[in-house]
Amino acid sequence: MNNLEGDMTTMHKLIVSPFLGEYVVLRPGSPGGLKISEGKYRELAEAASSPSWFTDAVSASWGYDLSGSSFAETVLIRPESPYGYVRATYELNLGCNYECEHCYLGLKKFEGLSWPEREKLLYILRDAGVLWLQLTGGEPMIDKLFPEVYGLAYELGMMLTILSNGSRLANPKILELLTTHRPHDITLSMYGATEASYDGLTRRRGAYRLFTKGLAAAREAGLPLKLSLIVTNTNKDELEQMQAMADAWGIPHDAFVNMSPTIYGGPETLPTQSMEHLRKRKPFTGCHAGHTFFHVDPHGMASICKIGRDPQIPLMDEGVEGLTRLGAIADSLLLRQGGCTGCTLSGSCGTCMPLVTLYRKAKSPLRNYCQHQEREEVKA
Ligand code: SF4
Ligand code: SF4
Incomplete structure (x- = not known):
């Protein structure tokens, strides 16, 4: 051997x-x-x-x-992989213990693969070459198979990152797992600087208290943390306060200010956008979605990324071989099409085509994503 x-x-x-x-x-x-x-x-x-x-x-x-x-x-x-992927994101379960007003997951059904299927999926990710794996949800840590998924992914030689709301971080079993098998980093979403705005945005009483408890436990355990400071109309006056808190804790942070439609193209998240915080995206010059990284949903369906979810590849049926079709899917999804065909501003446009498609489906105001703010919505 x-x-x-x-x-x-x-x-x-x-x-x-x-x-x-x-x-x-x-x-x-x-x-x-x-x-x-x-x-x-x-x-x-x-x-x-x-x-x-x-x-x-x-x-x-x-x-x-x-x-x-x-x-x-x-x-x-780790051996060479003929598939050439190095990163993936895996959504364990879309279920969540919060009901955030801006959440792009829409229905958030609490469904996921059985353990034998997840085991199979993790071996597929390993064989695809995935070295960096992001575990996300929903809230991944409320998934009952989170410890098993995390443990096997770690054992298979993946560098793990976790996206979480932090509500379960004080749980002794989870803390034990994360301190004995340390992740590369854990990015916690922070939804406000005060209990009122935090619980208001998440639409859950007690959410702020759970966040501060989880954060304190993770800091005490020395876990590698980052904060994503979510800014919506509900908490927009607290951004500076959140930044000051993150600085005082010594945790690196970024503001997340541009809200997307739901993954089904639903518009219900768009009114949460704080227009004064809407950030002009950097010109989109291409990305490696579908070529060096991909996304897997709770049912083991692979897509080029979290936004461009259609078409999907059923990894449980097709195995790692199915990923050979993803590059061509990515190339066709990223091509400017529909109302973007021939757009003279596309060179400076910061919204990639899969994201434009979602905004259009949601009938979003143009100012949220397109530089043609003066004209009528273009038809996809
Ligand atoms: S959302 Fe757009 S830029 Fe982001 S990974 Fe997907 S295709 Fe690439
Ligand atoms: S979203 Fe607007 S600015 Fe961007 S390419 Fe399409 S039409 Fe042009």
């Missing part, structure tokens, strides 16, 4: 993996990474013990001492 087939039951401390034509070394739960040559990658794949250059590089990068530990158990070497 070479290291490419290493024993999955023991937990690795380092991942060596192909990454977009290069080769990298990563340490789960720690920032930073090392680039290595293809020759060194192959040397590691066949090595029975750590070469001295590798021991030294790991020690210099992370202060981790490889000497004295079993190389096969400590270092997980």
Whole structure:
């Protein structure tokens, strides 16, 4: 057995993996990474013990001492994948314990795959080459199989990020899991600086209290946190206060200010848009959706990303092979079409075609997404 087939039951401390034509070394739960040559990658794949250059590089990068530990158990070497994907997002379940007014998920049905199917899905993601996996929802941590999904994805050598509302972070079992198998980062949505606005936006009494409790537990455990400061008409006067709180906690933060229609093209989220905060998007110059990353919904349906969800590929039926069709789907979805065909402003337009399609379906005011604000809505 070479290291490419290493024993999955023991937990690795380092991942060596192909990454977009290069080769990298990563340490789960720690920032930073090392680039290595293809020759060194192959040397590691066949090595029975750590070469001295590798021991030294790991020690210099992370202060981790490889000497004295079993190389096969400590270092997980990911094989090359013919599919060429490196990132994916997996929506475990659309269900959520909040009812946020701006939520782009619309119906938020509490449905997901059974454990055997999820296991199959995670192996498909691994075989597709996915090195970075974002677990999201709904609220992923209220999904009853969250610990199993997280644990197996970790074991298979994926670097994990989590999007969460933080309401379950103080749960001892979840804290134990995340501190013993550390994620790369956890991005928490923050919906207000005060109980009134937070509970108002989420339409749940007690949500602010759960957030502060979860946040305190995660900070005390030293988990790697980021904050996404959500700004809608309900809490728009609290952005500065939220920023000041995040600074005081020493947590990196970003403001999320542009609201989307729902994934079904529903308009019900659009009135929450704070027009004074609407941010002009940077000109869209293309993206790698469907080529190097993809999205998987709670039913194991793969799409190019969270926005461009149609057409989908049923991974449970087609397996990893199904992903070979995703590149062509992406190319056709990203092409300017419908009312955008021949638009003279498309070069400076910041709204990609899948997002335009949703705004059009939702009959959104043009000012939310299009530079032709003076004319009538163009027909898709
Ligand atoms: S929403 Fe648009 S820019 Fe974002 S990943 Fe999808 S296609 Fe790319
Ligand atoms: S959304 Fe508006 S500005 Fe962008 S390409 Fe389409 S018509 Fe042009």
